[in-house]
Amino acid sequence: MNNKVSIKDIARIANVSIATVSNVINGTGRVSAKTISRVNQVIQEQQYVPSASARSLKDKNSHLIAIVVPFIEKGMLQDNLFYWELVRGVENGARHHEVQVILVGIEDDEDFSFVRQRHLDGMIVVGGYEQSDAYRKILETGIPCVFLDSHLTNPDLYQIDLDDEVGGYLGTKHLIGLGHEAIGVLTGKLEEGGVNYLRYQGYLRAMKESGIESDPNLIFEQASSIQGGYQAAQKIVGFKESISAIFAFSDVTAMGLIRGLHDIGLHVPNDISVVGFDDIFYAHYMIPSLTTIKQDVVSKGQIAVSMLLDQIKGNESSMKRSVVLPVSLTVRQSTIPYKKYS
Amino acid sequence: MNNKVSIKDIARIANVSIATVSNVINGTGRVSAKTISRVNQVIQEQQYVPSASARSLKDKNSHLIAIVVPFIEKGMLQDNLFYWELVRGVENGARHHEVQVILVGIEDDEDFSFVRQRHLDGMIVVGGYEQSDAYRKILETGIPCVFLDSHLTNPDLYQIDLDDEVGGYLGTKHLIGLGHEAIGVLTGKLEEGGVNYLRYQGYLRAMKESGIESDPNLIFEQASSIQGGYQAAQKIVGFKESISAIFAFSDVTAMGLIRGLHDIGLHVPNDISVVGFDDIFYAHYMIPSLTTIKQDVVSKGQIAVSMLLDQIKGNESSMKRSVVLPVSLTVRQSTIPYKKYS
DNA sequence: CTAACTTGATTAAACGTTACATCAATTAAT
DNA sequence: ATTAATTGATGTAACGTTTAATCAAGTTAG
Numbered sequence: 089m090n091n092k093v094s095i096k097d098i099a100r101i102a103n104v105s106i107a108t109v110s111n112v113i114n115g116t117g118r119v120s121a122k123t124i125s126r127v128n129q130v131i132q133e134q135q136y137v138p139s140a141s142a143r144s145l146k147d148k149n150s151h152l153i154a155i156v157v158p159f160i161e162k163g164m165l166q167d168n169l170f171y172w173e174l175v176r177g178v179e180n181g182a183r184h185h186e187v188q189v190i191l192v193g194i195e196d197d198e199d200f201s202f203v204r205q206r207h208l209d210g211m212i213v214v215g216g217y218e219q220s221d222a223y224r225k226i227l228e229t230g231i232p233c234v235f236l237d238s239h240l241t242n243p244d245l246y247q248i249d250l251d252d253e254v255g256g257y258l259g260t261k262h263l264i265g266l267g268h269e270a271i272g273v274l275t276g277k278l279e280e281g282g283v284n285y286l287r288y289q290g291y292l293r294a295m296k297e298s299g300i301e302s303d304p305n306l307i308f309e310q311a312s313s314i315q316g317g318y319q320a321a322q323k324i325v326g327f328k329e330s331i332s333a334i335f336a337f338s339d340v341t342a343m344g345l346i347r348g349l350h351d352i353g354l355h356v357p358n359d360i361s362v363v364g365f366d367d368i369f370y371a372h373y374m375i376p377s378l379t380t381i382k383q384d385v386v387s388k389g390q391i392a393v394s395m396l397l398d399q400i401k402g403n404e405s406s407m408k409r410s411v412v413l414p415v416s417l418t419v420r421q422s423t424i425p426y427k428k429y430s
Numbered sequence: 431m432n433n434k435v436s437i438k439d440i441a442r443i444a445n446v447s448i449a450t451v452s453n454v455i456n457g458t459g460r461v462s463a464k465t466i467s468r469v470n471q472v473i474q475e476q477q478y479v480p481s482a483s484a485r486s487l488k489d490k491n492s493h494l495i496a497i498v499v500p501f502i503e504k505g506m507l508q509d510n511l512f513y514w515e516l517v518r519g520v521e522n523g524a525r526h527h528e529v530q531v532i533l534v535g536i537e538d539d540e541d542f543s544f545v546r547q548r549h550l551d552g553m554i555v556v557g558g559y560e561q562s563d564a565y566r567k568i569l570e571t572g573i574p575c576v577f578l579d580s581h582l583t584n585p586d587l588y589q590i591d592l593d594d595e596v597g598g599y600l601g602t603k604h605l606i607g608l609g610h611e612a613i614g615v616l617t618g619k620l621e622e623g624g625v626n627y628l629r630y631q632g633y634l635r636a637m638k639e640s641g642i643e644s645d646p647n648l649i650f651e652q653a654s655s656i657q658g659g660y661q662a663a664q665k666i667v668g669f670k671e672s673i674s675a676i677f678a679f680s681d682v683t684a685m686g687l688i689r690g691l692h693d694i695g696l697h698v699p700n701d702i703s704v705v706g707f708d709d710i711f712y713a714h715y716m717i718p719s720l721t722t723i724k725q726d727v728v729s730k731g732q733i734a735v736s737m738l739l740d741q742i743k744g745n746e747s748s749m750k751r752s753v754v755l756p757v758s759l760t761v762r763q764s765t766i767p768y769k770k771y772s
Numbered sequence: 773c774t775a776a777c778t779t780g781a782t783t784a785a786a787c788g789t790t791a792c793a794t795c796a797a798t799t800a801a802t
Numbered sequence: 803a804t805t806a807a808t809t810g811a812t813g814t815a816a817c818g819t820t821t822a823a824t825c826a827a828g829t830t831a832g
Contacts, residue, residue, distance in 0.1 A: 094817090094818055094819085095818060095819065096818075104781075104782090105781070105782050105783075106782095106818090106819085106820095107781075107782060107783080107784095107820085107821080108780085108781060108782080110819070110820060110821085111781090111820095111821095114820080116820085116821085117780090117781085117821090118778090118779060118780055118781080119779095119780065119781075120779080120780060120781090123780080123781085137543045137546045137547045138547065138818080138819075139487065139547065139549065139817090139818050139819070140483075140547045140548045140549070141482075141483040141484075141486040141487040141492065141548075141549060141817085141818080141819090142483075142487050142787090142817075142818035142819040142820090143818080143819055143820080144483040144787095144819095145481065145483040145484050145487055145786095145787050145788065145789085145817090145818080145819070146786080146787055146818085146819050146820050146821090147787090147819085147820070148787085150483065152532075155533075159518055159521070159522070169511055169514065171514070172511065172513070172514035172517075175514075175517075175533065176501055176535065179501070179533050179534070179535045180501070180535065183535070183537075188532050188534075188544060188548070189532060189533050190494075190530050190531060190532045190533070191497075191517065191521050191531050191532070191533045192521070192530075193518065193521045193522065193525070195525075201479045202530060204479045205479045205480065205481065205482045206482045206483075206530070207481065207482070207483060314711065314712070314715055318715065343712065343715055344715055346717065347715040347716070347717060347719075350717055369656065370656070370685070370712065373656055373660065373685055373686055373689040374689070374716070374717075375688065375689060375692055375716075375717050377689075436787090436788055436789090437788060437789065438788080446811075446812085447811070447812045447813075448788090448789085448790095448812090448813095449790085449791080449811075449812060449813075449814090450810085450811060450812075452789070452790060452791085453790095453791095453811090456790080458790085458791080459791085459810090459811085460808090460809055460810055460811075461809095461810065461811075462809080462810060462811085465810080465811080480788080480789075481787090481788050481789070483787085483788080483789090484787075484788035484789040484790090484817090485788080485789055485790080486789095486817095487787090487788080487789070487816095487817050487818065487819085488788085488789050488790050488791090488816080488817055489789085489790070489817090490817085773832100774831105774832095775830105775831085775832085776829100776830085776831075776832100777828105777829080777830070777831090778827100778828085778829070778830090779826105779827085779828080779829090780825105780826090780827090780828100781824105781825085781826085781827105782823105782824080782825075782826100783822105783823085783824075783825095784821100784822095784823090784824100785820105785821090785822090785823100786819100786820090786821090786822105787818105787819085787820090788817105789816100789817085790815105790816090790817095791814100791815095791816095792813105792814090792815090792816105793812105793813090793814090793815105794811105794812080794813080794814100795810105795811085795812075795813095796809105796810090796811085796812100797808100797809085797810085797811100798807105798808080798809070798810095799806100799807080799808070799809085800805100800806080800807070800808085801804105801805085801806070801807085802803100802804090802805080802806090
């Protein structure tokens with residue numbers, strides 16, 4: 089309705105020039121107290137809102153950032169709840185900085201022309217693999233980015249990661265503490281330096297430290313999805329006499345796994361213990377509730393936003409380029425002390 | 431890097447006027463085949479991308495829609511996975527129409543000035559209550575909207591709803607068919623005409639049809655969240671001798687409920703049967719897996735987008751303003767035939 | 773009392789598009 | 803052979819801002 093009141097209208101009604109109105113809005117230039125209040129009055133009355141397109145045309149920044157999520161990964165629809173929590177954190181962080189978030193679920197052949205098209209101020213990229221096509225294209229756009237959970241080697245990039253190695257260590261140590269020795273690992277794609285790789289390193293460290301030899305046959309690499317976890321149960325059951333516990337590198341796969349084992353007749357935790365990773369909110373409500381490595385996803389999203397905005401504003405010095413967030417162990421019902429397989 | 435190549439540059443390099451370039455890009459006006467290909471060539475070489483801000487400044491439409499989600503509802507953080515599936519559907523629908531989606535998680539005091547600020551083309555609004563403040567503000571913006579799961583009474587509004595009454599009926603009928611008579615209901619806020627209200631009506635119809643008297647004491651109204659479901663277990667346990675089944679009006683509350691009952695010592699389905707609503711993907715993997723009323727959330731999102739775009743483009747006639755999507759019953763492990771409480 | 777600031781405000785260019793009006797050069801119709 | 807229509811292309815205003823340059827009037831300094 090009132091959609092077309094522009095700065096010109098305000099100027100006319102308030103009997104000043106548009107430059108003055110602009111100054112009032114932005115607090116720039118010199119303008120007397122009375123004029124300020126008169127102009128503001130008119131702005132109120134007319135419900136004037138400055139046009140973002142006109143602004144961004146002028147200053148080249150859009151107050152728009154993108155969150156880039158791989159909805160489809162390796163051909164599988166991403167059902168990881170984890171992303172939802174993250175997206176919420178980002179949206180929430182952004183709104184406190186008067187920035188809006190556009191959601192982009194990238195596909196394999198994604199082209200990133202929308203970045204320049206919309207003059208995006210920056211991007212938050214979730215889970216990029218260093219050698220992927222998308223990753224290369226993202227860097228090519230040249231806009232400020234913050235990478236999440238990517239463990240990229242380039243030290244110039246801004247990134248936020250988890251202390252994945254420690255997470256892997258903690259979960260494994262917990263199982264060892266319960267007396268388990270034959271501990272299987274259910275991991276997503278193992279790429280050198282990637283999230284799963286680091287968790288695996290932590291696992292190895294814990295095993296070595298406790299003098300337990302780790303059996304490479306007990307490493308199961310599977311898609312990081314609930315289905316992936318479910319399918320893994322089939323493979324794992326072949327080793328049921330030699331495995332007493334499994335460390336799944338995400339809660340979602342742990343869920344699928346537990347269900348898969350259940351369908352085969354193996355019950356968690358009595359027949360086998362399971363540790364997850366992420367602590368998504370269902371973990372607490374599952375039956376059995378899931379012992380897992382906890383991270384604070386929502387604040388991760390918020391940190392990502394402020395890091396991105398600092399970078400955009402050029403407060404480079406005020407922040408480290410790489411942040412590593414802590415993880416911790418949350419013990420619940422899915423893990424119990426080792427008992428000989430009966 | 432190459433961020434500043436504009437239509438002018440293309441025009442200069444291709445030796446034509448900017449008007450011609452514009453015509454080539456938009457397929458408007460008259461321009462010879464050779465010129466077209468030459469211009470396109472240059473566009474390719476220079477990696478030119480038209481500026482969305484300039485365009486939207488000119489034509490008043492931004493190719494930007496918002497999806498509005500109540501992240502925080504009645505003071506509770508929305509942990510409903512359901513929304514995530516919906517958001518994904520919308521994003522996916524949008525990308526096929528060259529529109530981008532901005533994600534807005536509204537708060538209680540939300541102001542919608544961003545709508546005019548960004549010249550949004552339209553909005554998809556999830557779960558609005560007719561008498562809410564937000565709802566009023568949304569209508570005031572005057573932009574095209576599609577309302578999801580809102581069951582609004584105004585027949586001029588575009589909306590997509592589920593056949594909630596039938597859903598309520600099917601779930602109840604299923605339980606009755608298993609021999610249950612004392613069937614409790616775990617519902618979110620019961621507002622006349624709202625989603626929960628209609629599901630409840632379906633419940634009543636099924637009960638009446640089977641000649642079972644429904645006990646108003648067995649209606650439990652609780653927040654639609656996993657915690658809400660968990661807490662409900664406390665209340666329900668007081669009636670454990672008189673309740674043999676519960677129909678929860680969302681899968682998330684069903685999960686919380688099942689866990690809550692479990693902690694109290696009541697096991698699903700042996701001690702009590704539970705039916706959910708939505709069929710979020712986890713329903714299939716829970717232990718026990720959840721009998722539930724299935725809806726197709728992703729396609730709901732996609733339909734919402736195309737409905738919105740039709741409305742924006744003014745193809746009013748081509749579509750009904752109100753779409754009701756079907757639901758169906760999916761039977762899993764959380765419901766079993768009635769047996770006397772022991 | 774003039775010169776030099778300060779204050780409050782204005783003018784106009786520029787940002788990258790689109791679309792309307794115009795125009796020159798062909799081609800077609802009488 | 804003149805007029806009319808068509809084709810291909812251009813010039814330019816307009817969209818809503820911001821900002822640098824400018825200016826008039828009032829104030830202060832010497």
